[in-house]
Amino acid sequence: MHQSNVKNRTIFCRDNLQVLQGINSSSIDLIYLDPPFNKKKIFSAPIGSSAEGADFRDWFRKEDVKDEWIQEIKEDYDGLYKFLNNVKELSSIVNTTRNKHYLYNYCYLCYMAIRLIEMRRILKDTGSIYLHCDNTMGHYLKILMDIIFGEKNFRNSIVWGYSHGGKGKRDFARKHDIILRFVKSNQFFFNGNAVGFERQTGKKSKGGRLGIDELGRPYQDKIVKKTKKVYRYYLDEGKIPEDYWTDINSLQAGDKERTGYPTQKPLALLERIIKASSHEEDIVLDAFCGCATTCIAAEKLKRQWIGIDVSVKAYELVKKRLKEEVANPNNLLQYNKEIVFSTDPPRRTDQNGDDALIKKYVYIISHPKYKGEYKVGIASDIQARLTSYQTSDPDRKYQIKYKKHTHLFRKIEKLIHEKYENKHEWIKGNLQDIINDIENYT
Numbered sequence: 001m002h003q004s005n006v007k008n009r010t011i012f013c014r015d016n017l018q019v020l021q022g023i024n025s026s027s028i029d030l031i032y033l034d035p036p037f038n039k040k041k042i043f044s045a046p047i048g049s050s051a052e053g054a055d056f057r058d059w060f061r062k063e064d065v066k067d068e069w070i071q072e073i074k075e076d077y078d079g080l081y082k083f084l085n086n087v088k089e090l091s092s093i094v095n096t097t098r099n100k101h102y103l104y105n106y107c108y109l110c111y112m113a114i115r116l117i118e119m120r121r122i123l124k125d126t127g128s129i130y131l132h133c134d135n136t137m138g139h140y141l142k143i144l145m146d147i148i149f150g151e152k153n154f155r156n157s158i159v160w161g162y163s164h165g166g167k168g169k170r171d172f173a174r175k176h177d178i179i180l181r182f183v184k185s186n187q188f189f190f191n192g193n194a195v196g197f198e199r200q201t202g203k204k205s206k207g208g209r210l211g212i213d214e215l216g217r218p219y220q221d222k223i224v225k226k227t228k229k230v231y232r233y234y235l236d237e238g239k240i241p242e243d244y245w246t247d248i249n250s251l252q253a254g255d256k257e258r259t260g261y262p263t264q265k266p267l268a269l270l271e272r273i274i275k276a277s278s279h280e281e282d283i284v285l286d287a288f289c290g291c292a293t294t295c296i297a298a299e300k301l302k303r304q305w306i307g308i309d310v311s312v313k314a315y316e317l318v319k320k321r322l323k324e325e326v327a328n329p330n331n332l333l334q335y336n337k338e339i340v341f342s343t344d345p346p347r348r349t350d351q352n353g354d355d356a357l358i359k360k361y362v363y364i365i366s367h368p369k370y371k372g373e374y375k376v377g378i379a380s381d382i383q384a385r386l387t388s389y390q391t392s393d394p395d396r397k398y399q400i401k402y403k404k405h406t407h408l409f410r411k412i413e414k415l416i417h418e419k420y421e422n423k424h425e426w427i428k429g430n431l432q433d434i435i436n437d438i439e440n441y442t
């Protein structure tokens, strides 16, 4: 577990990828994200609302996916790379019209994958992540999360039912979102009692015998008729909600907390998530914070918070909402806590006092069978890389000829691309010349 390198109450207004990359590993307790859903449209705030001017594009094309992301995934996350490629191939099968949009899903998932990898890194071992999505990409995202966080760390697929949206005549009305809850490890924190409902007793309780135990705590015993097994529920603990939430409605036109920000989520939804998966003073991060609903809910519940959004509206709205909804609901107080605004990503302080730059190894590997041919690659874990070559070789003769730990690895890769043919494949040349090229470059 590392110290956080971001001040409490910070809003970053820029692409979240660079911000996430600059946050210390294992320093965040809870992440909620409500990213674009890949709806293939633009969401805009209505003119005249306090969020006027905020909008975001919800589609992803080839030009939104950087080669370096794919390269990083290919090098370090083999299973993920295969999955994304399968999606790419599948897109052309699923979309039989083969129109130019058929790579949307692939591009969206690449964009999400590279960010979710960082989110996993910055989460503490006790931490949880709630990914808000809907049926547009929910099933793909579940697989993506299974790969990145591990299937065993999947805890819930929460259905959030609401009343807004249309009612078509040809379908059952689409009235729910999905919230995927994953944890980083089995040490995760969960406090179901903090969000428990009062237990129904009397006629509404659907059976159950009431009583008081020897310590004076009221309880209700429910007996399974067939096995006669008794389940005891304490009334002061409440009932942990099921995984379908229909008691928190979406924001309606007249709701006080509504800012007009497109896709704004209700505070009650975030309050439930924060209460269940964090302690007071824990650090809550929202990587797509919009009008900062998570930050407001975290502040109300005495948690520390970090919000990130490309739109500068997030900063304006968090200040307005903190003043109106947290400090000053009765027009009595001024909100006077410092809110940090930053357009620069943070710098990591957990790399031996080093700075924010990510370092990886540039390596050259060879095999005695292929004389004069070398593979120049990049890896975070060079031993794991060598092992993966060895496993594909019955003679186990691959050798690392050269390695250099550097943050300039992308630039070196570019140089190799430009100078040698075959790009990522084996390149032909003199080993010392290739080493000199790399050394000269750094």
Ligand SMILES: C[S@@+](CC[C@H](N)C(=O)[O-])C[C@H]1O[C@@H](n2cnc3c(N)ncnc32)[C@H](O)[C@@H]1O
Pocket (backbone or CB within 6 Å): 014, 015, 016, 017, 034, 035, 036, 055, 056, 261, 262, 263, 264, 265, 266, 287, 288, 289, 290, 291, 292, 293, 294, 308, 309, 310, 311
């Ligand atoms: C669905 S909205 C979030 C709404 C939020 N939950 C709320 O209650 O207001 C998605 C947000 O993600 C932001 N966004 C999209 N891509 C982003 C990126 N790469 N980095 C940071 N924010 C991004 C958009 O500006 C938008 O505000």
